[in-house]
Amino acid sequence: MKHPDPSLLIVGGGAAGLALALELADRRPITLLRPSSDDHGASRWAQGGIAAVLSPDDDIEAHIRDTLAAGDGLCEAAAVRHTVTHGRAAIEWLLGLGMPFTRDPDPRSRYPYHLTREGGHGARRVIHAADATGRVLIETLLDHVRRHPHIRLRDDLTAIELLGSRETGCLGARCLDPQGQLHELPASDTVLATGGASGLYQHTTSPHPACGEGMIMAAELGAELRNLEFQQFHPTCLYDPEGSPFLISEALRGEGGYLRNIKGHRFMPDIDPRAELAPRDIVARAIDAEMQRDQCRHVWLDMTHLPRQVVSQQFPTIYSHCVERGLDITRDPIPVVPAAHYSCGGIATDLTGFTGVPHLYAIGEVAHTGLHGANRMASNSLLECLVFAHAVADVLKRTEPVPSDTTTTSAPAGSASNICIDPTHVKALMAHLRSVMSRYVGIVRNDNDLNEAARQIEAIREQSRQMQSHYRPDPALSQLNHAARLATLTVAAAQARRESRGLHYNRDCPSHASGIPRPSRQYLNSD
Template sequence: MQRYDVLIIGAGLAAASLALSLPSRLRIALLAKKPYEESASYWAQGGIAAVNGADDSLDAHVQDTLISGAGLCDEATVRYVVENGPAAIDWLIEAGVPFDRENSGYHLGREGGHSHRRIFHAADATGRVVQTTLRARLKAAPNISLLDQRIAIDLITGHKLGLEDNRVYGVYALNMDSGHVETLSAGHTVLATGGAGKVFLYTSNPDTATGDGIAMGWRAGCRVANLEFIQFHPTCLYHPHAKSFLITEAMRGEGAVLRLPDGSRFMPEYDERAELAPRDIVARAIDSEMKKRGLDCVYLDITHQPAKFIISHFPTIYERCKELGIDITREWIPVAPAAHYTCGGIVVDHQGRTDLVNLYAIGETACTGLHGANRLASNSLLECVVYGRAAAADIAQSQPAPERALPVWDESRVTDADEEIVIAHNWHELRRFMWDYVGIVRTNRRLERAAHRIQLLREEIDEYYSNFRVSNDLIELRNLVQTADLIVRSATRRHESRGLHCSRDYPDLLPQAAPTVLEPPPR
């Protein structure tokens, strides 16, 4: 058994912000399935939203967030995050993050839903630059261990140990290099595993986004909220060789427009803000045009800008498209919507505390109340830093879980899997029907069909899990099916169309906005 003061499950910006904000006296471990380059934080292009400038204000950022959240944001949380935004940016700058500068200050971008330019960025590779900078600091810290190639299986709770408390004592994790399950004990455990975009067939997320933290938290006894609100990014590159490649919203902020194959624009017909409308509106508009006209994609056109401007502002996109034979300085970019961000998650307070003692959830895994029914662009990385630092401050002064001798993982009654094809088939079936039935536009019938198929898959997977040794694919599939079930249950409960949840059976907006909170079964 390995013992740590703080065990952080995840390797994105929330995890890094937390680890680097904790006192150096604490022994910390970051547990990650893959290297940090395969986190959603690393892939983030646009930037981090925070007020900076005489023409902007905290109130304006608050209002933009509330409007985007379609009445479902927790206003106190929104103000808390926005007010801590400038300090979060200062912390990143002090850590060495080289945001793009302009004249005597910083170059601020503008994205959909923002009334002002307030997006701190590093060209179009903000996530990569931030993560690389912080990773170097993590590796240099003598009290921090970076445990890659490990996937958490389940939290070790007082309930599982036969105790009466609702405390978390650590986690079981599969070491993918050795093939053995490790027992990790911790004074404080943090879920920072990201979202669940891989539950859908088409997503901008890395392969690691399998809802692990949400599923583990739920199984351990945490409430989850607002999981029906899955943000579909309007503009992912549509190309057979461009897996999960995002075309940042910042491009539309610099004047790019959406066009049909004949060159005509369509966004002004859907919203007066046109291409700068919030993501849910743009994604539904694209989805509507594609279905109405039988299109595989639409096109994003930024060719009105000088080539030098495009290459300097969007070098990553320029190079990737060039590799695929698309010169974005002269040609339109084929794009289509894809699952991008999980707005709901494990219910937490302003310190990232969950319903279980000594368990925290931060980043996309958590539901803080900031995003409501639709996340405002570039608020997610801000939330990672603000809540990572807040959780660190709380952990530093909180009583840790007492050290206990935890039971080792029991493999005495299982064997090696004989047919891995079962996992592969179930994985594809889940992602296909979730895309078809629980995508951008939903109906009661589609949700019912999804729920039925999820139940059949759960029975198969539970039997498989009970009889065979765990593997990375099996653990991820188990978590994806659990998260899919929570998404469908949440969507079924919402009898209206609000933000990212669009129902043909309930097209109207209810007069009172209320979160969807699911309570775990009694233990």
């Protein structure tokens, strides 16, 4: 059947999806899937800010250089230049929407908004809204999205697969509502903005991260997945076994916080001349090594030598969260651990967000644009969300929408059964998958562990396949299936990389391989 509706379907309502919707809504009717509250995904939880060259004392070439250095040989130079060059325009667009960035109180400052500095950046270039940039950003974007007459927000639907085939390209998405009813949403063009894959791990810096669902959905239509082995672990998540995950922003180290081991020794200067502001992979590995050596569950981030006001006024969200958890960070050191934070790999796209599958685009953390290489530099990811949302909008504004023809779509994956699955079974298997990934595919890897991970994940996949064939479709079961398939691909990419680079560290091959560094490329039929 031909669907005359030239609509655009955006799957995911974090920073990337919302920004794209606003950029295009005056031109095309948009359906935006945002199946849950703001707690889901990563954007709402961003604290530090957005990196861009804004100060007259900074320059584009310096931001490019810093990004390439952090990416450890695997950044794609064109993607880095494209993103950095469009940084100022992205921030001005947000200011135009009324985004209340924190102003610089210093009257001598050469830029009106306060810029902070984070790991890997050689200059102050991170614009922020106090220490709650993500929350303020989402509120600002959502406020406009909700008022736009051409944007239809669907908070009841979770996409479980894309419509179409490798031959037809993408024709929309098949979704489930909370009651398990299937819905087909045909669309002329579809944009995946479903976030990363940190949810494959047990300890994460946000409470409900994505598990790479969008990556698998795109791969099912033939899209390439690139660099899945590069998972970033943020060095400093609050160690709080009773509470929900909470990030202690890198900006605290940017303002002078010290990392101390359990005995109180400040260890980063022994490891890297940049000390606490070394790139995240170096800091996370150093913390991991201290914890292994001292057999302890956390290290300390010490802010107690800094003026009380700097800490409580510049970091009000972190300060009050810690106070609620019984910790005054102006007086007590903060217990911190590394946790899964950001997926550098994802769906390979070009500079317009195009995936290579006709009518399918990907933006934000689900995509691999080439910006981050083997290691993302702090605060470059929200910038990437905004710049690539703009790039996709630019292309789609110039493209005549073609009505989608869903005659050729395949039957839904999974069973036609009417039996509901016990959600505790799905939860337990997902928890098992996460613990396998954390134990064997974490910050420091080795060949034996990766082989063991592959073996255990195959068993999990078999169980999840059986569940899928016995029970009626269910959003959590679909997430488990996607996650288990992505975990298989992630382990395979880690096994195939016979070197250590950026975020991927394998004790059995601890150095760079010789020759030109190459990204890993995977297709679903090769998993």
